[in-house]
Amino acid sequence: MLSRIKRKIKTALYDIYRVILTLKDYKEIKEISQLSVLSKETMKNYLAKRCPICQSEDIHSFVKLPLGAPGDQNHSLLYFDYKKVDMDALLKRKDILDGTLGFFLSVPWNFCNKCKNASIGVSFSEEHLLEYYFKYYYRKYGNQPNRRSTKELHGKYLSSFLRETSKVLEIGAAEGFTAEYLAREGHEVFVFEPSGEFKGKLGRSYNLKCIDNINTGENVFDAIYLHHVLEHIPDPIGYIRTLSVLLKSDGILFIQVPDLTSQLEILRKSMKGNIFAIFNPPYYFFDNIKYELSKEKSFAWFDALANDHISAFTPKGIQYILNESNIDAIEIIRSTPDRVIFNPAKYAWPVDEITGNTPNGMTVLARKKL
Numbered sequence: 001m002l003s004r005i006k007r008k009i010k011t012a013l014y015d016i017y018r019v020i021l022t023l024k025d026y027k028e029i030k031e032i033s034q035l036s037v038l039s040k041e042t043m044k045n046y047l048a049k050r051c052p053i054c055q056s057e058d059i060h061s062f063v064k065l066p067l068g069a070p071g072d073q074n075h076s077l078l079y080f081d082y083k084k085v086d087m088d089a090l091l092k093r094k095d096i097l098d099g100t101l102g103f104f105l106s107v108p109w110n111f112c113n114k115c116k117n118a119s120i121g122v123s124f125s126e127e128h129l130l131e132y133y134f135k136y137y138y139r140k141y142g143n144q145p146n147r148r149s150t151k152e153l154h155g156k157y158l159s160s161f162l163r164e165t166s167k168v169l170e171i172g173a174a175e176g177f178t179a180e181y182l183a184r185e186g187h188e189v190f191v192f193e194p195s196g197e198f199k200g201k202l203g204r205s206y207n208l209k210c211i212d213n214i215n216t217g218e219n220v221f222d223a224i225y226l227h228h229v230l231e232h233i234p235d236p237i238g239y240i241r242t243l244s245v246l247l248k249s250d251g252i253l254f255i256q257v258p259d260l261t262s263q264l265e266i267l268r269k270s271m272k273g274n275i276f277a278i279f280n281p282p283y284y285f286f287d288n289i290k291y292e293l294s295k296e297k298s299f300a301w302f303d304a305l306a307n308d309h310i311s312a313f314t315p316k317g318i319q320y321i322l323n324e325s326n327i328d329a330i331e332i333i334r335s336t337p338d339r340v341i342f343n344p345a346k347y348a349w350p351v352d353e354i355t356g357n358t359p360n361g362m363t364v365l366a367r368k369k370l
């Protein structure tokens with residue numbers, strides 16, 4: 001109870017601080033907001049016309065969220081065209097922009113009636129995304145206590161399906177906690193990581209092997225896993241097809257992603273008290289969507305439409321992606337509230353202790369189609 005009150009006071013103080021920052025430099029922040037691809041004037045040049053997953057044009061704008069909301073996201077620099085804007089100047093103002101641009105700018109999301117997934121309404125080139133992850137992406141909350149023990153959980157789960165001394169590849173290994181766990185279990189672990197923030201650290205880890213290119217080799221790995229990575233990738237079907245070539249014929253593909261299905265009610269709730277939403281209201285429009293987005297009670301955890309995600313998946317949608325990628329799902333496990341435990345003494349965030357996934361997430365175990 002006391003911690004909840006403390007958290008509320010902290011949020012309120014930070015909201016007041018954001019308003020003061022915005023008022024103080026109103027003219028400058030407003031001018032910078034007009035340079036973003038999300039500004040009304042430029043947005044039309046960057047609007048996505050097709051679903052990035054299945055290429056269908058049957059996509060419908062269904063949610064618009066103030067940039068940076070909900071929560072306290074720090075991805076404002078993704079939304080500038082690096083060829084047109086002085087990024088060094090923006091980089092110096094990053095903290096301020098992360099805290100204030102949401103008063104002016106919104107991130108649009110589409111839902112695709114064909115593949116049943118959501119995707120960002122802005123069309124970014126692969127080059128833009130690579131540049132973002134390499135140069136401008138950093139994580140604000142990378143130092144929670146118990147982060148290692150939490151991230152080892154999905155390594156433990158994957159390990160239970162592996163033969164001794166398996167060859168494993170992790171895509172998007174971040175600080176390498178899970179990969180190091182698997183290496184300590186005796187597996188030969190390779191990591192691929194595009195983010196400049198983590199690349200150097202992984203390279204120094206004595207028991208991991210860094211690779212820079214995933215387009216080499218066939219039938220190499222016993223398992224490939226992606227923990228909250230697929231939602232950042234512009235063409236998930238093409239990507240999984242590439243991975244399926246790398247997998248041995250009996251190899252396992254292990255994917256964890258947020259599950260949009262159970263998160264929309266949480267989203268509405270968390271936007272209600274959001275400071276940006278008072279000045280720049282969110283938008284929800286489900287009439288054109290041919291998919292039942294669940295209203296079931298779910299854990300208060302929202303990460304599906306985060307500002308640095310390209311896609312948000314549903315169980316049906318992930319099934320579509322696997323089918324198109326030459327992969328057979330063995331099992332899709334949703335981390336529903338009954339599976340999630342919150343034990344701050346042991347884990348950094350609420351987690352499904354069996355699969356190691358976050359609340360309202362999906363764990364996919366799959367194999368190559370025979």
Ligand SMILES: [Zn+2]
Nearest residue numbers: 051054112115
């Ligand atoms: Zn689609």
